[in-house]
Amino acid sequence: MKKSTIKYKETPPHQLSEIVIPLLQWYDCHARILPWRENPEPYAVWISEIMLQQTRVEAVKPYFDRFMKEFPTLSSLSNASEDDVLKLWEGLGYYSRIRNIHKAAKIIIDLHGGQLPASYEALRSLPGIGEYTAGAIGSIAFQLPVPCVDGNVLRIITRITAVNSDITSSAVKRELTECISKIIPKDRPGDFNQAMMELGATICLPNGLPKCEACPVSPLCEAYRQGRMMDFPAKKPKQPRKIEEKTVLILLSENKVALRKRPEKGLLAGLWEFPNFPGNLSEQEVRCMLSGLELSPVSLRSLKKAKHIFTHIEWKMTGYLIFVKALEGKAFRWIDAEVLQSQLTLPSAFKPYYQAMLCVTRNDWREK
Secondary structure, three states, rough: OOOOOOOOOOOOOHHHHHHHHHHHEEEEEEOOHHHHHHHHHHHHHHHHHHHHOOOOHHHHOOOOOHHHHHHHHHHHHHHHHHHHHHHHHHOOOOOOOHHHHHHHHHHHHOOOOOOOOOOHHHHOOOOOOOOOHHHHHHHHHOOOOOOOOOHHHHHHHHHHHOOOOEOOHHHHHHHHHHHHHHHHHOOOHHHHHHHHHHHHEEEEEEEEOHHHHOOOOOOHHHHHOOOOOOHHOOOOOOOEEEEEEEEEEEEEOOOEEEEEOOOOOOOOOOOOOOOOOEEEOOOOHHHHHHHHHHOOEEEEEEEEEEEEEEEOOOEEEEEEEEEOOOOOOOOOOEEEEEHHHHHHOOOOOHHHHHHHHHHHHHOOOOOO
């Protein structure tokens, strides 16, 4: 089948302009009650939108409530230490998001009088705020008639119009964004953008059949008319994830655990981690490595294998729980387990081994 291409740069197709009223009517009746919607002031909208990037709504709710309680104002966030904000974010992943929030908070205090700027361009200039987030904040908090286009919105629009151009193409996304910008109602831009988000999250689903029978715009949807909902959106096939094997060491001595910091750039930049090494190392290979690190193991136990999936990488991990004689190993920091639990941030990738460490410390196992 020959692919259709976008040919409506100047004028959106009629069915796009006609979705506005039924979509808003549906949203007024079916919008989920979410904590950041109850009081859509700029700071709360900003924090919620960053948290919602690559994270499910239900997972975000407790983090949002906890974050706003701990840092109720931009000033309190700006004055907090990086360790404190990272710890509060622990478990949400994609830690560059919170680092950018923290940087942006300081800039807002210094350059914008402590208030998020009510300008799309000024919002875009802040760390971590791209086109989508600037559009969301601008429209929801400041009623700016600007679009916020993500994968959900692209899916909805390509289904309504039956355009199967590749949505991973920046040119396609740009043209679709221009079309949406032409139909945003100037009196309710924030509600329109949130209605699109809501429709994509609850009705026009990415996986499995969409709930067309409950969709307020299905009479206007060309994919629905043709019975080809699952043909859209068109995307290039995903590249397979790179598999990396790692051996993780939980080194314990004198009620302390060995940690080290990851490099300041790259995956999980600047976060604490358990010492880990490339490959699926055997017990004998681990003992040889410990000897090279000038560590004297008293006991060594293998742990269950684990895996963690990042966007483009999958870690397959082998773990060992090891007691050593003394606080040796200059490559590590020896941290009290309670300090790790209460103050430091450990990426979710290490959660299985973190739980194993907690079992040891809680049951007061002793070195043999």
